Amino acid sequence: MSEVKVETKGSKRKTGLPFIDCDIHNEVPSPDALKPYLSQRWRQYMEMVGTRTYHGFAQHIPYPKGNAGGTRQDAWPPNGGIPGSDLNFMRKQLLDPLNMEIGILNCLYRVAEQLNDEFSAALARAVNDWQMEEWLDKEPRLRASIVIPYENAEFAVEEINRVASHPGFVQVLFLPRTREPLGRRRYWKIYEAAENHGLPIVIHFAGLGGNAITSHGFPSYYIEDHTTMAQAFQSQVISMVCEGVFERFPGLRVALLEGGFAWLPSLMWRLDQQWKRLHAEVPFLKRKPSEYIREHMRVTTQPMEEPPKLEYLLQVIEWLGSNEMLMFSTDYPHWDYDSPELAFPAKFPIELKKKIFYDNARAFYRFK
Amino acid sequence: MAQHRVATVDEIRPGERKIVQLEGRSIGVFNVKGTFYALRNVCPHQGAEVCLGSIGGMTVCGNQEDGTLSELRFEKAGEILRCPWHGWEFEIRTGKSIFNPLGCYIKNYPVTIGQKDVADGETLRVETYPTSVEEKFIIVHL
Numbered sequence: 248m249s250e251v252k253v254e255t256k257g258s259k260r261k262t263g264l265p266f267i268d269c270d271i272h273n274e275v276p277s278p279d280a281l282k283p284y285l286s287q288r289w290r291q292y293m294e295m296v297g298t299r300t301y302h303g304f305a306q307h308i309p310y311p312k313g314n315a316g317g318t319r320q321d322a323w324p325p326n327g328g329i330p331g332s333d334l335n336f337m338r339k340q341l342l343d344p345l346n347m348e349i350g351i352l353n354c355l356y357r358v359a360e361q362l363n364d365e366f367s368a369a370l371a372r373a374v375n376d377w378q379m380e381e382w383l384d385k386e387p388r389l390r391a392s393i394v395i396p397y398e399n400a401e402f403a404v405e406e407i408n409r410v411a412s413h414p415g416f417v418q419v420l421f422l423p424r425t426r427e428p429l430g431r432r433r434y435w436k437i438y439e440a441a442e443n444h445g446l447p448i449v450i451h452f453a454g455l456g457g458n459a460i461t462s463h464g465f466p467s468y469y470i471e472d473h474t475t476m477a478q479a480f481q482s483q484v485i486s487m488v489c490e491g492v493f494e495r496f497p498g499l500r501v502a503l504l505e506g507g508f509a510w511l512p513s514l515m516w517r518l519d520q521q522w523k524r525l526h527a528e529v530p531f532l533k534r535k536p537s538e539y540i541r542e543h544m545r546v547t548t549q550p551m552e553e554p555p556k557l558e559y560l561l562q563v564i565e566w567l568g569s570n571e572m573l574m575f576s577t578d579y580p581h582w583d584y585d586s587p588e589l590a591f592p593a594k595f596p597i598e599l600k601k602k603i604f605y606d607n608a609r610a611f612y613r614f615k
Numbered sequence: 616m617a618q619h620r621v622a623t624v625d626e627i628r629p630g631e632r633k634i635v636q637l638e639g640r641s642i643g644v645f646n647v648k649g650t651f652y653a654l655r656n657v658c659p660h661q662g663a664e665v666c667l668g669s670i671g672g673m674t675v676c677g678n679q680e681d682g683t684l685s686e687l688r689f690e691k692a693g694e695i696l697r698c699p700w701h702g703w704e705f706e707i708r709t710g711k712s713i714f715n716p717l718g719c720y721i722k723n724y725p726v727t728i729g730q731k732d733v734a735d736g737e738t739l740r741v742e743t744y745p746t747s748v749e750e751k752f753i754i755v756h757l
C-alpha cells in the first residue's frame with residue numbers, strides 16, 4: 248500500500264500551446280537491438296571488439312550523470328528498458344498528454360566517435376534503419392535526425408544520400424566535440440550533401456571527443472563540463488562563420504541544440520567588431536558575421552536560460568536581434584528536460600512564445 | 616480545515632511514501648523515521664511530480680569545529696527528497712529547498728496521528744497540509 252504510485256491521470260488530455268519539440272531522444276535499447284541491422288561482418292566485429300572511442304568506456308557511455316542514465320527519474324519505462332527506448336511509453340508520457348504536433352528525435356548513440364571509420368559508418372546505417380523501422384514508420388508525429396559518421400565526410404555523404412529520401416528524416420546530426428572545428432574543409436562535403444537534400448544540420452550537446460572541453464585542459468567536475476559545453480558551441484559558431492561556410496553553401500541551415508543562447512548576442516557583437524578590422528584575412532566573408540548567424544542559424548531553448556528576472560531574459564532575446572531564432576525543445580527524457588507548460592515564466596509575452604513554440608521551427612524545417 | 620484519512624500508520628513504513636489525491640490535489644505522504652509529513656506533489660521549479668523523487672541525504676562540506684573545508688559529511692539520510700526531473704533537493708520535514716530555503720519550497724500540510732499531537736512545529740511549515748493520526752490512521756489536514 249505504501250508503494251509509489253505513478254500518476255497517469257489526465258494523460259489523454261492535451262494541454263498547453265501547440266508546439267514542435269525540436270529535441271527528443273530515442274535511445275537504442277542495447278547494442279543487441281542494432282544487430283539485425285548490421286551485416287555479419289559488423290555483428291562479429293561488435294561481438295569481438297566492441298566500441299573503441301576516445302574514452303575508456305567500452306560498453307556504453309559514461310553515465311549516470313545528474314540522475315541515473317542522465318535522465319528524468321520518472322522516464323524509466325515499465326518494460327524494464329532504458330529511458331527513451333520504448334515508443335509506447337514515450338507516447339504516454341510525452342506525445343499524448345502535451346499538445347505536441349511534431350517531435351524531432353535526436354539519437355545520440357555513439358556513432359561518429361568510433362575510431363574505426365568503417366565501423367562508424369556501419370553503425371550509422373544500422374541506427375538509421377532502426378530509426379525508420381522502430382520509430383518513424385510507427386509514429387506519424389515523430390521526425391528524426393540522420394545519424395552520420397561525420398569524421399569521415401565520404402562515408403557521411405554516402406549515408407545522407409542513402410536515407411535522405413525518407414520523409415521522416417528532417418536533418419543531419421553532429422555532436423559539438425568534433426576532431427576539428429566544424430568550419431574546416433574536411434566537413435564541407437557533408438554540408439554540400441545536406442544542402443542538396445534541403446536538410447539542415449544540427450549540433451546537439453553531448454559527446455566525448457578526443458579534445459578537452461576547455462582550451463586549457465580537462466576540468467575536474469561534471470558541473471564544469473556541463474557548463475563548459477556552451478564554449479564548445481561558441482567555437483563551432485565562430486568556425487562555421489569565419490571559414491565562410493555560409494557563403495559557400497548559401498542554402499545551408501544550422502540549428503544549435505541544447506547549447507544555450509544567452510551567450511550568442513555578445514558573441515555576435517565581438518565577431519562583428521573583429522571583422523571590421525580583420526576582414527581582409529577572410530575576404531570571402533561578404534557580410535557581417537552576425538548577419539550569417541541570424542540568417543542561417545537557429546537555437547533551441549532547453550535548458551531554458553533562467554536569469555533571476557524575466558526582463559533579463561527578454562533583454563537577451565531582444566539582443567539576438569531577431570525573434571525568429573529560438574525554437575522550443577524539451578530534451579525528453581534527459582534530466583534537464585524543459586516542460587512546455589512551465590519552462591517559460593508565466594508573464595512571458597504570448598506572441599513571442601507562439602513563435603518560439605511553433606512558428607520558428609515550422610519555418611526552419613519547412614513543415615507544412 | 617478539512618481532515619482526510621489517508622492511510623493506516625502501518626501502511627507507510629519509515630522511508631516510504633504514499634501518493635494520494637485530496638480535493639483534486641496530488642499529495643505525497645512521507646514517513647521519515649516514524650514521523651509523517653505531507654507535501655504537495657508539485658515541484659516549484661517546473662511542476663514535476665516531486666514526491667515521486669528519490670529519498671536520500673545530502674553531502675555537506677565543512678568542519679564543524681574549525682570552519683574549514685576539511686570535512687565531508689553525509690547528513691539527513693532519509694530526509695531529503697530529490698525531484699525526479701532536475702534534481703532540486705528539498706527537506707521532507709519542511710518542504711524547503713536546500714539551495715534557497717526561504718525563496719523556494721514545496722507546499723506542505725499538517726499531518727496528525729491518532730490522539731497524539733505529532734505536529735511539533737516541524738510539520739506545520741511551508742504550505743504543508745496538517746496531518747494527524749486518529750487511532751491508527753494518518754490524517755492530512757487541508
Ligand code: FES
Nearest residue numbers: 658660661698701
Ligand atoms: S521540476 Fe523539479 S527540479 Fe525542475
